[in-house]
Amino acid sequence: MEIALVGIGKIAQDQHVPAIGASPDWTLAATVSRHGQVEGVEAFTDFDTMLAARPDVRVVSLCLPPVPRFAYAASAIRTGRHVMLEKPPGATLAECHALEQLARVHRVSLFATWHSREADSVAAAKAWLADKTLRRLAVNWKEDVRRWHPGQEWIWEPGGLGVFDPGINALSIVTEILPGPIHLSSAELAYPENRQTPIAATLDFFHPQGATVTAEFDWRQEGDQIWTIEAATDEGTLRIVDGGARIEIEGEPRKIAPDLPLSGEYPRLYAKMARLISEGKIDMDLAPLRHVADAFMLGRRRRVAPFHFRGKQEVKP
């Protein structure tokens, strides 16, 4: 199938282009971007021009930031294209619901992707937890914002989500691996006094069987970077480490690679998109974004030291 990629920035170049290139399902037929291009692929700077010029392109993948994304997705759906959305699927929950309604009317597939759910160990973690009784689940998602978002001022603007931009990845894993629904019972959000979005957050969730479920997100982490989820059960403790890349059970690494048909988060996302289209389905799970919106609505705000992008600005390795 021919696909167009919209928003040729870092995530598109690093992940989407190679995943499409390596897939037997997809051919990258066009790009739309003000500046970015992909060698050998027809490049457009205007989205509506591409939609009109390439009626053969039936699928559009949107990797631009969430705030302008709705208008692109709505245009694509109205012209009968299937649409794939980078995370988070929108700047508001209401626009995501509106897109889903629109996709049903136009009978196209719509996929709100959560790339961390496709990390190597997530399916194995979910299977291991399925028949255990959860006692405690603790998320620790602590990274250095200067290292991963050097100079990116937009993350501090309204809608940029602040530390929830990485934190929503953890929430996408938690909502995937837990068998029942959880909801926020309280939260504390730390706002730098010169910024609109939080730099750290502590979340406490209600769990239907009474387990203690917590999350700590922090963007001020220097040195070792931490992306772990620890789940203590009646039959031992599971640790998801490196953002879902690996798991340990009772401290022992567990091999999970042999079961996986594809290697990598994005190749699995694109394989899933091909499947959704062939089955005529929509996958618009908003649970991670809903928890983030709940945290902004229910969270206690606390002012912390101002934040500036100064000093050493490492490049993402």
Added chain:
Amino acid sequence: MEIALVGIGKIAQDQHVPAIGASPDWTLAATVSRHGQVEGVEAFTDFDTMLAARPDVRVVSLCLPPVPRFAYAASAIRTGRHVMLEKPPGATLAECHALEQLARVHRVSLFATWHSREADSVAAAKAWLADKTLRRLAVNWKEDVRRWHPGQEWIWEPGGLGVFDPGINALSIVTEILPGPIHLSSAELAYPENRQTPIAATLDFFHPQGATVTAEFDWRQEGDQIWTIEAATDEGTLRIVDGGARIEIEGEPRKIAPDLPLSGEYPRLYAKMARLISEGKIDMDLAPLRHVADAFMLGRRRRVAPFHFRGKQEVKP
């Protein structure tokens, strides 16, 4: 049908008890409250005790504040009771979704009520707008918090929603009368520097046909209190005034009472609940709460003067 009322505070005494008393569908069989009681009705102070002692009571109406409400609703549903929720239906969106899932599993009716949608003129406004082209819709919801919430500190605590507590009533009307979905495009929230919830908010919405849709909520309004929604269309202007009690078209009051089978918001809510149960249905429209959560997530925060409950504290008339 026998019904139990939980949380015997001001809204229960003013609205729920008279509505149940006047209805041919309902008998108030029990109350649950730490302090409140209704004369001639069996009073419990513990909810689980009531559920066990009164298996004949098949329906529970919850009027307690949103934060503790989830646990009550979940217990009621698990014991097979139909449940009616005051607005807002929960402190988080995720818990509302969880309740809906639970209600489906236990095959009971669940009703997230929005009393302002039952105001006298709302159905007429919706019918009038249905075949018009909207150009502009402006909500003005401006009241004096000292007058309507004298000394209520909880409205300033996380989860208390601040000015969105009345504002969500306006949003419940707007989402009822507009034919298509809207979503927030930007918002500004004014927080008193000593408080956790906003005292004022300005909201801008995206409208699918390009109308300008805005809302102004303010809790600092002295003198005349304003609860209006003005909708300019290609065929004239509709004004909803007094929170939905009356409408004017091109400045002329329009009579709407003769069409209405019941008088008052709460009698209509209880009639609807009886209908939902007889049809085995769930009505859990979360659109108003979703817009509020979106506003907290996407809104720009602005600090304003501290707020104190001092000076004259009028009583709600």
